[in-house]
Amino acid sequence: MGIHLMLALLSCLVSAIREQGNLNLITQALKAVGRKMEVIPDPTTVHFHLPRNLSVRIHRDYDDFIAELTSNFPHEKEGILGFYGDCWKIFNSLNSLELKSLEEPIYLFGQFFQKPLECLTLAYYLPQNAGAIARKYIKDPQLLSFIDAECFIVSTVNALQTPMINASMVLCDRHYGGINYPVGGVGGIAKSLAEGLVDHGSDILYKANVKSIILDDGKAVGVRLADGREFFAKTIISNATRWDTFGKLLKGEKLPKEEENFQKVYVKAPSFLSIHMGVKAEVLPPDTDCHHFVLEDDWKNLEEPYGSIFLSIPTILDPSLAPDGRHILHIFTTSSIEDWGGLPPKEYEAKKEEVAAEIIQRLEKKLFPGLSSSITFKEVGTPRTHRRFLARDKGTYGPMPRGTPKGLLGMPFNTTAIDGLYCVGDSCFPGQGVIAVAFSGVMCAHRVAADIGIEKKSRVLDTGLLGILGWLRTLA
Secondary structure: OOOOOOOOOOHHHHOOOOOOOOOOHHHHHHHHOOOOOOEEEEOEEEEEEEHHHEEEEEEOOHHHHHHHHHHHOHHHHHHHHHHHHHHHHHHHHHHHOOOOOOOOHHHHHHHHHHOHHHHHHHHHHOOOEHHHHHHHHOOOHHHHHHHHHHHHHHHOOOHHHOEHHHHHHHHHHHHHOOEEEEOOOOHHHHHHHHHHHHHOOOOOOOOOOEEEEEEEOOEEEEEEEOOOOEEEOOOEEEOOOHHHHHHHHOOOOOOOHHHHHHHHHEEEOOEEEEEEEEEEHHHOOOOOOOEEEEOOOOHHHOOOOOOOEEEEOHHHOOHHHOOOOEEEEEEEEEEOHHHHOOOOHHHHHHHHHHHHHHHHHHHHHHOOOOOHHHEEEEEEEOHHHHHHHHOOHHHOOOEEEOOOOOOOOOOOOOEOOOEOEEEOOOOOOOOOOHHHHHHHHHHHHHHHHHHOOOOOOOHHHHHHHHHHHHHHHHOO
């Protein structure tokens, strides 16, 4: 039996595999194509190892998490309850609504009349960031830095730059349904969805590299592949980043004004250095958690390249992923593609080994003595790897605000200035994270369904709402 290499996502990102609530979007998608996945409950979302020997486990049970956090900051108990209480207000409001396109006025007004308090709650928090809300309740700088680390896992930026709605979705969802890890690894989610789509009559083309979007009199009508094949459709949906969509797939076309505004507010977040390893099981203590976040010495290094380390050990939950007596470690840390440019092959490989060795030694010192000597397999990926296989400019993780954003006001929705072209993914509202990206997919599907006549649509209301949403984005 071999080792299964996988991106063992921090489990807060796969907690949407559950039955209850409206934010279980992955479960809903699987159900729509006749699929259901067997899952393993994770008792701990992530174990933080932070400066000043601060150790915090994010327990599955919310009360256990609050008890552990307040034991570290007893003088901030009211502030902790206040901040996370606001997160729950947002999460419960979202979770009570039928989630569809916010660009579709009939749906939007219908939800407002059914759940006005919940809609007003979300509207109130829409332009706000988690860091500003935290500072209303919390004064301790160490605890505020912990909130930064919580948000960094969600968005790769600190709390002051993380929209409150995004933070709340993840910080509460991990407790609401608990963390549920798919048996066989997170890759099974995509595989199950693909199989279900094919069973329902869809065609999926693999090794089909789209090079450009075909326009006819300003309308998107098809795509052209690298091998010259062309496919035409009424609707074109791009899952590429907005930089790739408008900078590469529509290369040579004038950049629409709304995309100029987007690029004024957001820049590309860095990519990651990833290390996949097989290790001897005895190097890990028996009580080791599945997911870890390590920042050893200085809070200032949180957002610096290689400053903090994410670690996932999926075999803690699912031992079937590796041979007996072995564990899988997926280690990743932020890294910029500029660090890896212009290197000849031998120097590139040497640098991968050098940087990986430094990261592994840090984990060896902080968590697992003897880790280096226990390695039985190792594969290192860089931002160049992410760029090549994910087809994302510079291998970017996604959009990152240039400064302090006004919450989600600057984030574009699914429609674009190009007729017939829609965007979906983490550079669309509501941004980064599996739950957020799944939400953008649901919104896009509903908006497309309205535009092609499957769902109800009012052209008058439609024009007015899209105009208002466009104006709101200019305020960011």
